[in-house]
Amino acid sequence: MTQKPTHVRTTALMFGAVFIGGAVGSLLRELFSVSIPHAGFLTQTFGINIVACFILGWLYSVRNRVHAHVLHLGTVGFCGGLSTFSSFVSELERLALSNIWVAASAAALEIAVGLAAAILGEAIGRRFHPPRATE
Template identity: 85%
Template sequence: MTQKRTHVRTTALMFAAVFVGGATGSLLRELFSVNIPGAGWLTQTFGINIVACFVLGWLYSVRNRVHAHVLHLGAVGFCGGLSTFSSFVADLERLAMANIWAAASAAALEIAAGLAAAILGEAIGRRIHLQRASK
């Protein structure tokens, strides 16, 4: 196979992985967000975004041990589709109409919790890898 054909095939697989992961993540987000009401000053997407951040952190911990297409499928596609900035901002806008300080607090809490979830996911992923490596 020529180098150009190999590049085209690899690129096509990358796009397919992102597409499948994104479609799956988006469908799950919509399924869960329909059944999760906004809770006071938290956004409706809070829990969904935290789960996506955790999964993203875990995927980051295994990035050197999996094929790049797994990261395209999981990190770019699935987590990108599951968490969504547009829904987050729409939820914040809804909160801001009622109380700007509630919206600001919700934004700060969600960002901090997302970072904490990503760090926790990455730490758990590393710990699991170290346990498996020591056996």
């Protein structure tokens, strides 16, 4: 988080929001990783990471409009819990066992699509919730 609002004190409520968001995000991740069949040349984490990037971009486009606790619940908690880097690299490792180039292209593709999803989420967020004139 490069632009953390400094006026927000670290409270139990803040960590509570992060905990709830992280727990819900993790459970959704578990649900999707079990129930969604995936292509063999992609990582299992592809779909959830893309969705998390999209939601995060959307949330950051309205970051000045919502309460800090809600922002923490959504960004740090939910999106952070939904997306995962550790399972992503372990999936890459699994792909690399059979073919290193498949793993490398899966990594490049997933990161590129993730960045695109975050940009798209931000653009849609700006379109639906344009900044107020006073901001």
